[in-house]
Amino acid sequence: LLPTQQEPSNPERHPLSLVALACSHPSVHYEETKNPADYDRHLEYLRAFCRHQNVYTIEALRLAHVEAWLRHLKALQRAFDTRRHAIMYLRHACTMGADHGFPNVIGSKTIDRREIKKSRSDNYTLREILQIINDARDHEPENVAAFALMGLMGLRPSEVQAITPASFYVTATADTPNIAVLHTGAKTESSIRELPLPKLVRELIRPLLQQHTTTNTLLFRTSHNRPVDHTNFTKWLAGMYRHTAVRRLPPKTLRKSFFNILIFDLNQRESLVEMYEGRRVTSINQVSDSNYRERSHIRHFLPLITALDSAIATYRFDTPFAEPSHIAI
Known part of the structure; x- marks a missing residue:
């Protein structure tokens, strides 16, 4: 059974929240300044992941949550690139979480390359x-x-x-x-x-x-x-x-x-x-x-x-x- 949690009262400010960790990544800082529309879109993907999986902090995140999220997006017939972008900030959050001693649970996860041929x-x-x-x-x-x-x-x-x-x-x-x-x-x-x-x-x-x-x-x-x-x-x-x-x-x-x-x-x-x-x-x-x-x-x-x-x-x-x-x- 995957761990879930209640949404923190202010998840954006929780130091170990996925949103806060992602926003501390240098690439996200750059995108917020140079491409605010992409920043808003990718951040909303991360928030949607948190709501869908009931996971808000790096402590509760598991690889199975990511896999379930990707299966959900695929069931909605989201394109390959859309699914890749939908976990971009989640990937950044895991990278920053590793600096706090948490394992990067999606460090080697891949999306099946054969799907590119289909599109x-x-x-x-x-x-x-x-x-x-x-x-x-x-x-x-x-x-x-x-x-x-x-x-x-x-x-x-x-x-x-x-x-x-x-x-x-x-x-x-x-x-x-x-x-x-x-x-x-x-x-x-x-x-x-x-x-x-x-x-x-x-x-x-x-x-x-x-x-x-x-x-x-x-x-x-x-x-x-x-x-x-x-x-x-x-x-x-x-x-x-x-x-x-x-x-x-x-x-x-x-x-x-x-x-x-x-x-x-x-x-x-x-x-x-x-x-x-x-x-x-x-x-x-x-x-x-x-x-x-x-x-x-x-x-x-x-x-x-x-x-x-x-x-x-x-x-x-x-x-x-x-x-x-x-x-x-």
């Missing part, structure tokens, strides 16, 4: 991404380049917004010369990374770099020469869709699509794909919290890009890409 209709396939690029490249070249950075490199919209010509450079390893690299990331420590570019992305970026005479200006700007925001990406996609018959999905789908393509279609190692995307150490499917992974070297990512380049090479574009020789990358 892949919500993501683009590689062929769909390439078809959109093929259909819209002559009409919306700047938009297509931004689209490719998200769909073929898994960049966040905020990372695309911050790109300048100086973000790109060329390097080499002992085995591979002339590697075009993008320096990106600012959301978290793990998101700061050096990413080798797929050949197709390299070709799409070249014309944009040719148009910029200075290296510190933003690569993507609106028609009024203003920095782009998330709304602009939505409008850009809408403009691209006018030229293609491929189904319409929101911009946030592109990052998830990239992850699924590499993991399920190209059989790449999940942890390596997560490093490339600047995710946490733990698997995307894990409930557990962990430290950020160490920054990886460019050579670690080359197998991913080689596999992606090989898959892209099987697609036949209506017009082959010409490779100008006078552009830096």
Whole structure:
């Protein structure tokens, strides 16, 4: 029989309450400041868990409570990502509770990864991404380049917004010369990374770099020469869709699509794909919290890009890409 308890008179202020512990986590502090809507949503998930399971403090929490909560959400047909977000602050509470000597009861709990395959209709396939690029490249070249950075490199919209010509450079390893690299990331420590570019992305970026005479200006700007925001990406996609018959999905789908393509279609190692995307150490499917992974070297990512380049090479574009020789990358 699982332990339950009466709701404390003021659970928000109880020092060992799940809510208080979660709110003391640094990531929650950051989200409260930067993304108050997400903060409110995730905190309400935690409160709903407490009410549903009649568990309010870290002392009474058991792994079985978490499992029962996830079964409840699944019975309500909540999506995989919704269930993952529904325990985010609970995970943070367990992390902070460990500092008080309580075991992290969900430290190694995972959600069945096979469920992702069932929901892949919500993501683009590689062929769909390439078809959109093929259909819209002559009409919306700047938009297509931004689209490719998200769909073929898994960049966040905020990372695309911050790109300048100086973000790109060329390097080499002992085995591979002339590697075009993008320096990106600012959301978290793990998101700061050096990413080798797929050949197709390299070709799409070249014309944009040719148009910029200075290296510190933003690569993507609106028609009024203003920095782009998330709304602009939505409008850009809408403009691209006018030229293609491929189904319409929101911009946030592109990052998830990239992850699924590499993991399920190209059989790449999940942890390596997560490093490339600047995710946490733990698997995307894990409930557990962990430290950020160490920054990886460019050579670690080359197998991913080689596999992606090989898959892209099987697609036949209506017009082959010409490779100008006078552009830096």
